[in-house]
Amino acid sequence: METLRIGxxxxxSLADEFGTPLYVYDEAKIMKQADDAVLNFSSDKFDTEVxxxxxxxxxxxxxxxxxxxxxxxxxxxxxxxxxAMKAGVGMDKVYFHGNNKSDQxxxxxxxxxxxxxxxxxVMECNRLVGLAExxxxxxKVLLRINPGxxxxxxxxxxxxxxxxxxxxxxxxxxxxxxxxxxxxxxxxIRLAGFHSHIxxxxxxxxSFEKALGTMIEFLAEMKRSKGLDNLELxxxxxxxIKYVAEDDxxxxxxxxxxxxRYAEEALKKSGVTISKLITEPGRAMVGEAxxxxxxxxxxxxxxxxxxIFVDGGMSDNIRHALYDAEYTCVLPEKFSKEPQISYCIAGxxxxxxxxxxxxxxxxxxETGDLLTIYxxxxxxxxxxxxxxxLGRPAVVFARDGKARLIIKRETYEDQYxxxx
Ligand SMILES: Cc1ncc(COP(=O)(O)O)c(C=O)c1O
Ligand SMILES: N[C@@H](CCCC[NH3+])C(=O)O
Numbered sequence: 001m002e003t004l005r006i007g008x009x010x011x012x013s014l015a016d017e018f019g020t021p022l023y024v025y026d027e028a029k030i031m032k033q034a035d036d037a038v039l040n041f042s043s044d045k046f047d048t049e050v051x052x053x054x055x056x057x058x059x060x061x062x063x064x065x066x067x068x069x070x071x072x073x074x075x076x077x078x079x080x081x082x083x084a085m086k087a088g089v090g091m092d093k094v095y096f097h098g099n100n101k102s103d104q105x106x107x108x109x110x111x112x113x114x115x116x117x118x119x120x121x122v123m124e125c126n127r128l129v130g131l132a133e134x135x136x137x138x139x140k141v142l143l144r145i146n147p148g149x150x151x152x153x154x155x156x157x158x159x160x161x162x163x164x165x166x167x168x169x170x171x172x173x174x175x176x177x178x179x180x181x182x183x184x185x186x187x188x189i190r191l192a193g194f195h196s197h198i199x200x201x202x203x204x205x206x207s208f209e210k211a212l213g214t215m216i217e218f219l220a221e222m223k224r225s226k227g228l229d230n231l232e233l234x235x236x237x238x239x240x241i242k243y244v245a246e247d248d249x250x251x252x253x254x255x256x257x258x259x260x261r262y263a264e265e266a267l268k269k270s271g272v273t274i275s276k277l278i279t280e281p282g283r284a285m286v287g288e289a290x291x292x293x294x295x296x297x298x299x300x301x302x303x304x305x306x307x308i309f310v311d312g313g314m315s316d317n318i319r320h321a322l323y324d325a326e327y328t329c330v331l332p333e334k335f336s337k338e339p340q341i342s343y344c345i346a347g348x349x350x351x352x353x354x355x356x357x358x359x360x361x362x363x364x365x366e367t368g369d370l371l372t373i374y375x376x377x378x379x380x381x382x383x384x385x386x387x388x389x390l391g392r393p394a395v396v397f398a399r400d401g402k403a404r405l406i407i408k409r410e411t412y413e414d415q416y417x418x419x420x
Contacts, residue, residue, distance in 0.1 A: 331365055
């Protein structure tokens with residue numbers, strides 16, 4: 001029988017061995033994305049580094065896999081940093097992001113000897129300088145600049161509007177100079193460069209080029225006004241992936257190659273140099289490699305909707321409820337049957353918005369069938385919750401016909417353990 005295999009393992013075997021709902025990653029797909037990014041993000045004019053934005057999905061197994069490919073890590077919390085530490089990744093390749101790092105998180109990162117803090121605002125800069133001095137720890141810093149580029153994506157995941165909560169707006173020279181001058185005085189902290197990130201799931205290459213061009217002009221201005229040159233520049237991540245048939249994103253490797261070439265040309269024109277160009281893909285590294293397998297439970301017709309209820313829902317994937325995100329799915333054991341019925345795929349959470357796919361044509365479904373949603377590898381598990389006290393699913397890596405558990409299913413007991 002024709003069926004869907006992930007990493008060479010069929011969905012029924014995965015469901016029987018690990019239960020459902022289940023997150024499954026095709027390990028070879030992740031490695032290919034990592035390889036493509038590292039190979040194509042390179043230049044003979046400056047150093048380059050690919051950093052994985054681990055908010056998309058973090059786990060010790062994944063961090064080990066990516067570290068072995070030479071990739072660095074963007075973390076935004078003590079928790080993500082802890083995961084990187086447990087995976088034993090090189091701390092010099094860790095970048096600590098976030099717009100409200102606590103003192104405790106800053107101290108943890110300083111003590112761990114991370115490579116870079118990406119400073120979000122003036123207050124954070126002052127706290128970091130004070131804490132580094134108190135602990136006698138040195139570190140490098142990138143300052144996050146909001147270049148004010150509006151990219152075509154969902155409003156909730158744009159980060160570069162002038163009033164965005166992230167970074168310092170490019171026109172706010174008072175705050176930018178304040179950070180630069182403060183860091184100049186610090187014996188422990190060195191300003192290594194600047195960072196920008198314009199949003200997520202951006203499909204048009206033009207927005208990235210605009211942001212890069214704006215940041216290079218900004219570097220030229222910093223050279224003129226502050227004598228800063230040959231700094232590092234991070235252009236963030238945000239590269240879109242394919243969720244549904246209409247999505248046609250530029251492949252990650254191609255995007256990386258284009259951005260490097262664009263940067264080389266823009267730098268030449270503007271007369272500034274950089275020592276390193278950094279990019280931070282999250283979604284594009286893991287999104288399309290991830291699948292969620294559910295078991296179909298009850299079904300019902302309500303109004304003109306044919307509901308399929310699955311054994312998970314917004315608690316394991318909130319993206320449709322939050323951003324109207326679209327997905328596609330199959331019944332993996334009815335792979336070769338003609339789609340003939342329009343279904344609404346809903347979860348078991350107690351919320352009307354608990355929908356995973358609003359409308360999709362599938363072959364006739366029955367209770368007990370498996371249902372597999374594609375491209376759930378980014379911001380699925382990482383944004384999962386315990387709503388209604390459903391446990392987070394297990395996560396599995398599959399490769400060459402073998403599957404291995406990398407995160408256990410959360411049990412009632414796991415939740416009860418936190419009670420006092
Ligand atoms: C600072 C920063 N870098 C990188 C990313 C990764 O974004 P994406 O997963 O869209 O590639 C994000 C998230 O949008 C981010 O906030
Ligand atoms: N979590 C979002 C994107 C935000 C990316 C992080 N700044 C998503 O699922 O698409």
